[in-house]
Amino acid sequence: MKDARLLVAVLRDPSRASALNGAEWTDLIGVARAESLIGSLAHRVQGLRLAPGVEAILEDARRDAEQARRQALWEAEMARRALAPLDVPVVLLKGTAYVAAGLQAGVGRSIGDLDILVPRASLDAVQEALLAAGWEWVKEDAYDDLYYRRWMHELPPLIHRERDRMVDVHHTILPLTARPTPDAEAMIAESESLPNGLRVLAPADMVIHAVAHLFADGDLAGGLRNLWDIDRMLRDLAEREGFWRALGSLAERHQLRRQVARALRLAARLYGTPVDARLAGKPDATDRLFERRLLARNGWGQGTRGATRFAFYVRSHWLRMPPLMLMRHLWTKARR
């Protein structure tokens, strides 16, 4: 298996899973584990007749995802208790938000750190409250620390000293150095409350946030999973009255219209997502490059297409920083 196309095909159309033999499953499982999609795959093909031995492996993956869900919700509850006295809005992001909101995107999803978004003005208070409740800084390096504080969209990571779980406290959507400047305060203002008082982004904002992380930040590592999140969200949320109109106008407001269009095109292309054709726009010649990068993994779970990967790695830095700053940053990192 030379790329991840089979994984995409089975996620898109689970009935294909029944035809696979043991060796094909070994490849498929290797790719799915490497792309953190094993839990999603396991849920997608549940109940189908599969090659001998496969069901037991996927059952483990489903149980593991259930445990991850439980732990993520507990960690969110711990943060809620620590921050409740401050009376500031705390918005859950990414995996924890999907499971807390009961979305399809959360089914079988692996969840690592807790990601929360808080208003920039309350950042100091949030930091103090978390430190008082047992979280500690992970990085000790002064340059890293300064870098995070001056330029990033989140605080340096904090880890809880007893539960050993990390929290990323975001105060905006993209690094401050990135060229699009989404309006995080507006997203917080539009966010929706959950029964326990924690919040999740409004539907269109939730999609836009996922898109921002996929295409405006980072080198597309784990991109298949992020695009799968987007596919599931679009299928869940598109039902809501006025969703596509809201998505269009908010994409404009957050300066991510091009990125949203690309996400819609690639989701439709890879996962067959039903999307608004006008918003998705015409296919772009570079869509194929993105697809090439997203699928760059072989049946042994190894990353392939080194040149394409490297190009996207360079792009990720280019997106994040102006050239002179990038040179300074790489120089500092290289010298230690």
Add this chain to the structure above:
Amino acid sequence: MKHQLSLQVGPVAFRVGSEWRQPIDALRSLYRDYPEPKGVANFTVRLEAERPWRRWLRPSVAIRGDYILPDAAPLALEHGLLAAEMGMNLQMALGQKRYLLLHAATVERDGRAVIMTGASGAGKSTLAALLGEHGWRLMGDEFALLDPEDGRLHPFPRAVSLKNHAIYVMEEIAGEERLGPWLRDTPKGTIRHLRPRADAVARMGESARPAMILFPSFGRELERAVRPVGEAEVFVRLTQASTNYVTLGERGFAALSSLVKGVPARAIDYPDTETALALVEELWSGLPS
């Protein structure tokens, strides 16, 4: 990958791939009596160059696979067999979700098993290997697999990793032809692998009921001794010996609680192998059957 081998060990099927021929040849020879799984593999192990040029230039074997430890140190190519073994251990330690995994050796007789655990270097591997040559079935020297569904132990009879002096002890008992190649100056000292007896391999599908937990300590200066160990201490020591106790959540807790409540535990000290064997037999015959 260029070179590969599939391997069934107890309930677990591995696929091992390597950029070099040597580790796969060594693995194939060491595991020549083991069945080759036909279907899906539970875990993939990859032995690959740490950096592309390190495939040829001062070859350096990085241990990777479905699950990866980011700061794992690479090994020299002449220790490729050890890298493959460590790769399989790593997948089990990080990826095993079906069974509660205890870092322990197990042996079986009449369908009932003894679990031996303790700090690294306490002698559990050697004791298990010895028992495996003296009327017990070796179930495994590295991991005990406890099934949370029914509380039974599943075998994981990999080749036994013998270190330093234990190599000479087992060579005398089992014979040169049962031992793998010398691996000298590895990060773990000098190592040779012992191929388990044929019955251990033939019966690797047979589970057993846990009947006794031992915490062995070997030391030439030690007096022969047996001490009871309280339930709470056994529980805590076994959580420390488990790699996936936390990951399994409530299932792990329930499995370990019922093991600790139902099975007697003893700490044993011994200065030599004869004493060790005699101690185990004595404690075994004192168990209610």
